[in-house]
Amino acid sequence: METVVVIDYSMGNLRSVAKALEHVALPAQRIVISSEPRDVAAATRIVFPGQGAMRDCMVELNARGLHEAILEAAVSKPFFGICMGLQGLMEGSDESPGTPGLGLLEGGVKRLPERDEDTGERLKIPHMGWNQVNQRGTHPMWSEIADGERFYFVHSFRVVPADPHVIAGTTRYGTDFVCAIARDNLFAVQFHPEKSQQAGLRMMANFLSWRP
Amino acid sequence: MGLAKRIIPCLDVDNGRVVKGVRFLDIRDAGDPVEVAKRYDLEGADEITFLDITASSDDRDTIVHVVEDVAAQVFIPLTVGGGIRKVEDIRRMLNAGADKVGINTAAVFNPEFVGEASARFGAQCIVVAIDAKRAGTEDGSPRWEIFTHGGRRPTGIDAVEWAVRMEELGAGELLLTSMDRDGTRAGFDLELTRAVCRAVDIPVIASGGVGNLDHLVAGVLEGEADAVLAASIFHFAEHTIGEAKQRMAERGVEVR
Numbered sequence: 451m452e453t454v455v456v457i458d459y460s461m462g463n464l465r466s467v468a469k470a471l472e473h474v475a476l477p478a479q480r481i482v483i484s485s486e487p488r489d490v491a492a493a494t495r496i497v498f499p500g501q502g503a504m505r506d507c508m509v510e511l512n513a514r515g516l517h518e519a520i521l522e523a524a525v526s527k528p529f530f531g532i533c534m535g536l537q538g539l540m541e542g543s544d545e546s547p548g549t550p551g552l553g554l555l556e557g558g559v560k561r562l563p564e565r566d567e568d569t570g571e572r573l574k575i576p577h578m579g580w581n582q583v584n585q586r587g588t589h590p591m592w593s594e595i596a597d598g599e600r601f602y603f604v605h606s607f608r609v610v611p612a613d614p615h616v617i618a619g620t621t622r623y624g625t626d627f628v629c630a631i632a633r634d635n636l637f638a639v640q641f642h643p644e645k646s647q648q649a650g651l652r653m654m655a656n657f658l659s660w661r662p
Numbered sequence: 663m664g665l666a667k668r669i670i671p672c673l674d675v676d677n678g679r680v681v682k683g684v685r686f687l688d689i690r691d692a693g694d695p696v697e698v699a700k701r702y703d704l705e706g707a708d709e710i711t712f713l714d715i716t717a718s719s720d721d722r723d724t725i726v727h728v729v730e731d732v733a734a735q736v737f738i739p740l741t742v743g744g745g746i747r748k749v750e751d752i753r754r755m756l757n758a759g760a761d762k763v764g765i766n767t768a769a770v771f772n773p774e775f776v777g778e779a780s781a782r783f784g785a786q787c788i789v790v791a792i793d794a795k796r797a798g799t800e801d802g803s804p805r806w807e808i809f810t811h812g813g814r815r816p817t818g819i820d821a822v823e824w825a826v827r828m829e830e831l832g833a834g835e836l837l838l839t840s841m842d843r844d845g846t847r848a849g850f851d852l853e854l855t856r857a858v859c860r861a862v863d864i865p866v867i868a869s870g871g872v873g874n875l876d877h878l879v880a881g882v883l884e885g886e887a888d889a890v891l892a893a894s895i896f897h898f899a900e901h902t903i904g905e906a907k908q909r910m911a912e913r914g915v916e917v918r
Contacts, residue, residue, distance in 0.1 A: 462784070463757060463761075465757065465758070465759045466759055469733060469759070473735075501787075502784055572863065573863075574863055574864060574888060575863060575864070576785065576786050578786070578834070578865050579666060579667075579708065579889070580665070580666045580918040581664060581665045600918045602739060604739075604761075604786045604834075605786070606785075606786075622664050623665060644737060646738075647703065647737055650737055
């Protein structure tokens with residue numbers, strides 16, 4: 451029996467993430483929502499979702515003693531970050547100056563540009579809706595997902611990793627921003643696979659069968 | 663290529679049942695919100711909006727169960743509006759699986775509620791619904807006023823100024839309905855849509871008056887809306903979401 455833990459730290463609704471995972475899980479996979487560090491330690495796979503600001507995110511993680519458990523899981527088992535679960539991996543965010551992130555990846559989080567860097571056109575913020583994801587390189591998480599497929603986004607900030615080798619996907623919104631990163635057993639995305647219909651469910655299924 | 667314009671079917675739900683007669687011949691139970699939502703999901707809807715029109719507050723729990731059932735089977739964004747008056751109402755909807763909530767009357771009577779909700783749950787899940795109606799001006803220039811109670815009660819508030827204020831308070835998106843056009847099938851009030859879209863930097867959903875596919879195209883190209891919402895043209899199977907997307911794509915609108 452495999453246990454997939456969806457980390458609950460009161461940063462947004464996790465029900466949709468859990469339901470989408472359940473929808474594609476194998477019979478031998480159990481999906482559990484938990485805020486207990488010991489469940490994170492015992493899990494075979496981790497999903498780290500969340501919405502909100504970096505400061506609130508870190509406060510909530512620390513209040514539950516999850517900080518260490520997440521750092522440990524992120525280097526030892528299949529780990530899937532979604533939205534804030536991507537941004538939180540960075541060293542810090544312009545959204546919450548002075549609050550260190552988990553620091554698993556070098557680099558920061560910046561606000562999306564106010565204007566398109568080519569046309570000068572004013573951009574609506576949040577970046578909300580279905581946009582194309584351009585895959586960089588091959589990765590089991592992109593299995594059976596077309597390059598350029600659309601996923602559902604809703605965010606105002608974007609990650610800027612220092613090491614270009616971790617970039618697994620980019621999206622264009624005023625500028626080309628990093629919407630997916632991959633390193634070893636870690637994969638994290640800015641968009642919401644749990645709200646991205648077939649392509650999103652495919653990515654969830656890919657995660658559940660991923661053997662890094 | 664970039665961000666797609668969204669097409670959003672809207673379902674009125676009364677006491678847990680879809681009303682205003684959805685007519686799909688191939689759906690066994692067209693009153694079942696789950697069945698209808700699954701159908702729209704299959705057709706390629708970009709989001710689904712539920713408007714709870716349940717009259718009695720005693721029966722409001724039913725919409726929570728509707729959202730739970732739909733969210734367990736349909737994996738696209740869900741918005742729920744109608745009867746959202748307190749922070750607790752929002753929490754219940756989000757916990758049930760809604761991605762966004764629509765706030766209308768409560769925002770008019772207590773604008774700070776929008777700020778409170780946005781600070782608590784994030785701007786991305788707060789949609790402020792604006793019901794606007796044309797009002798006369800002395801020089802004949804266009805002006806729209808906010809109405810509440812289904813368009814029956816004027817408030818004297820200017821719709822464009824209100825849109826800007828809602829953005830400042832933390833709305834993540836606006837659902838703009840023309841009360842002059844709602845139910846007429848004469849098309850969006852494009853002048854209103856454009857005026858609001860140009861005044862704010864958050865996404866705007868155009869609503870009210872869609873009678874054919876070209877109205878949807880006009881909402882984006884002339885109204886400058888980020889998304890278009892419609893009910894009857896999809897419910898009566900006059901057009902599928904797929905047909906709407908095809909027409910938009912033919913006219914140069916980027917769709918999923």
